[in-house]
Amino acid sequence: ATANLAVLLAQLPEEWDSELPLLLPAHAAGAGLEPPPVPALREQIARARRWRLRDLLAKTVRDCSLFSVTQTSARFTAVARAQAGRLAAVVASPDEAIGSGQTLKDGGTSTVARLLVDGRPLLVKRYNLKGLGHALGRALRPSRAWHSWRAAHLLQFLGIPTPAPLALIEERLGPLRRRAWLVSEYCPGANLLSHLAAEHEPPAAEACAILQLFAAMHRQRITHGDLKAMNLLWHAGQVWLIDLDDVVQHRSAAAHSRAWSRDRARLLRNWPVGSALYRWLDDHLPAA
Template structure:
């Protein structure tokens, strides 16, 4: 078939996030690659998916951007470094330019296979003492040790860059593999910094289980032992960076979030929900009117709506009058703050209804009304659910203490810790009404805020009640 009947890199560059499938490209050696399914798209830069070449299934990475050759060479060099070091990685099938521009890198298509991130998502809620969870993570730490022993570093070290296939764990994403000192082992300072990137992605309570994970790392790296105080310091820095990076993504167009901005409007929505929520985002007030109104106050209107088979909550932040509107013009809306804090809590593993979308009315840089869309939680609030005349049942007690210990550890204050802002749902207590949530940088500021939160929570129940005395005894100290 003639080249002009095939898809060119220039066409793919302008195809956005959803190029029409299937499509075919010509390789420099005359063969044709048919792309069947896409796993990841970086618009105008790179496409990754399942493809067919000469009757064989392959994983294809197509580099189509302005720097395609540089990124293609980097990917190929990373895979070659892994092979040279004897580390398990999918076999390279072909790496060459495409006839119509851009570059292709093809590896074996492993089926069935799943990323370690997918495996982790099924067990992440378990305690750090769970042996099955530990055995799931240990092979990844051994592979990281082998990387470091070979003088290699994975600059994009996360669980999705490990692939499980036929009982083996493989390293993928050669683009992020960098040679530091191959074939000699990496300096311990560099190895410690890279290991911290992986440890930072585990829940904070896993710090007590590092002693069980580090032997797995040493099994690959040799009898070296990272300095634990230095490792803890590195992990804290990485956690802070990852959180800042994630929160920045919640308000810009990226793989996870679809963001649109004009002179009169700003909207952000989880990309996976963008299509189903599109009618609601186009007319949020119509959705509020059609739903069940739960609150209709001067500053806030709350409605429960059904979208498909999902029950959602829409919160509209109103403007009471001219003075109120003028006071809100230059500040991020309360919806914006709640959107970011909801994602902060979820990132830190603190239960809260999932924030799905944010809308702000704007006039250039000036902000007016705003809407927040979240998952709806049907559970009762703690004022209704708990009896003041008895200690909380064991499951509720455990959930309550886990919530407040997590918030205390992360220096997070709520600002209005009424029992009605704590919902009991399927063994968890969810935090809602996040308008005043703050993660404090300074311990002293958090201590003062927690003292206020703690006192506000206790005031929900009579001073002489059994429940209040139990809380006073078990909550983190003021």
Template sequence: MRPLETATTLRQAGRNPVVPFRIALDDGRVATVKRLLRVLPGKRLVGEAEVGGQTVLAKFFIARRGSARHFEQERDGLAALAAQAIATPRLLGAGTLDSGHYLLTEFLDEAEDLASCWQAALAAHPCDIDAALGVLSPALETLGRMHARGLAQSDLHLGNFLRQRGVLYAIDGDAVRARRPGRPLGAGDALRNLAILLAQLPRDVDARLPALLVDYHAGNPDLSFDPASLRREIARVRSWRLRDYLAKTLRDCTLFHVEQRRDRFVSVVREEAERLAPVVADPDLALAAGSLLKDGGSSTVARIDVGGRKLVIKRYNIKDTAHALSRFWRPSRAWHSWIEAHRLAFLGIATPRPLALIERRFGPLRGRAWLVTDSCDGPHLLQHLDAGSEPPPAEGRALRELFAALHRERISHGDLKATNLLWDQGGVKLIDLDAMRQHASIAAHARAWQKDRARLLRNWPEGCVLRGWFDENVPPATPGPQRRSST
């Protein structure tokens, strides 16, 4: 039998503690952790465990510094929820480890987190978001009741609500703040907290805010919001969340595995890191073994097979010494495409999923770079659409939604050829994002959008039906109503 783990050994195990493991509690019992649900390396572990024959959810706070603070916040937050009659898992035990703390709560067997329920509802009703909104009603009502009783949730997202047998539970006591226990939050605090949740929903939901507020007011009927103020706060939170997410794509974290050495920089979607390890180790070897799609001076592109899965690898070439000198000090085109692809994905705009970025480095200088994405086998629009007729209904709807989203977000593509628009799985996907940009300035976006629009129309002859359709359905280069921060 393996020796008992301690907070120290779990901290040393980093991101990959071996399960199952056993750990002694300060009351003489031993917790047997069967599987881990979340790992913050060196800081916190959450898992399904057995203690005294009972299945529990165990949280271990193992950071060298700050474990006591987070443990106390978690314990006090759960207590605050229970005191205000907000459904939350029962606290079953809490105490100290050798150099950390633990907390045990009831394990909600077969519970679903509301984020998964929401995604399933969207997938079941891809063209009818109203049909999915019912999933959100319990969370909005619960949040309303929290606010009515003086509680706020600083890390508010759908994953912090669990649904089991028709009951919705609020979890993550660490983020619960009892600002006015038993008394309603002020309108400003409640509005800002509600906006955190609403900002994470698709922008299509914005038009349904009145209906969502009906659910919220079911839990907090005495509070009303200024709709304009709420929309401004939602926009501010969305902008902040986007900046925060894009920063994460370039640092080692739960979502991304990042290596930075003097001779190279690598960022890989963490769940893909093991599968892509051979490609990351030698991207040129993977490129040479693939099926060549493009071999130009500026880039070389190939489709590759990784464990039976089709991917695309693109190498951004250095043409000559002058080109190398011009690129040394700037982020590579692969870096820029990596950021922009994640920007589009975050905003719900379709593009092949970005999986890995690899840059050759010479200290602070940058050289050749590679980008790995999911493969998209659909035809581009020159192949798929007939210049003599309007797009079929599905294609027309997808194209209108795509250009409306790009225009609303003040995004310009920079090279809007029809070959960079692919029809795949019932939607339009954007590729070749080297020159893409999200603009802070209304005027700058209008100029760039006009160029994009003109380039798109030039894909088809003047006077043809399809060109006329695009001219009518792609938004004109008119300023939008809001100013957004550049990210």
């Protein structure tokens, strides 16, 4: 009975775990049972969550009820099955999709475009190969698109705001990876560099969303790796993470702490030292 209860409770967001001492007696009374010991139940909930996450991440690159995955020696694609119809043309020729959209960025290592499909905006990011050295260096590793695809599913699973990942496309040459594309929902928010004024502390709603985001990341030992304010979007009362190429969920507290120091410093560097915003962030973000 405890195991079943743990599996059930593992579906709830983690913020609810602090309510266990209140929930359990109520549940036990309702079920006519003794309440299980809280620490044992917590351990079982954590185990059930880890299992669900591993299962989900494995599914994101395997043909199953949630994802449509196809693989040939020249190409690998994974698409959220519920959207596969709508995305068929984009997945079949992502470069044409980029060409038909509005280019947001055309840098060396990535090209990003926004396009409308069935009247709804999508984001397509192409991971370019810059020269032969870069191509060779990347060929045997999982592509950056692959990494971002997993990271976006991880964040979604944990309830950390990020635009929904919709499709992953990799050009392959047997075991070698070539160019890759990631298709996501388009987030219409403004980035924090343009949205926040350095001379002021953030408004209450933004302040709350910023603290909530970094508290959730901290709890999960997740770091972003490129915390430019341009990679944080303010939308629908939340701060959304984009550009997930270097997101890591750390195994050890020590590795997390080192990476968080770098993330924190990178975020602060967006604004002048000693500005009101800089000081507010430095005072309120989790300690380095």
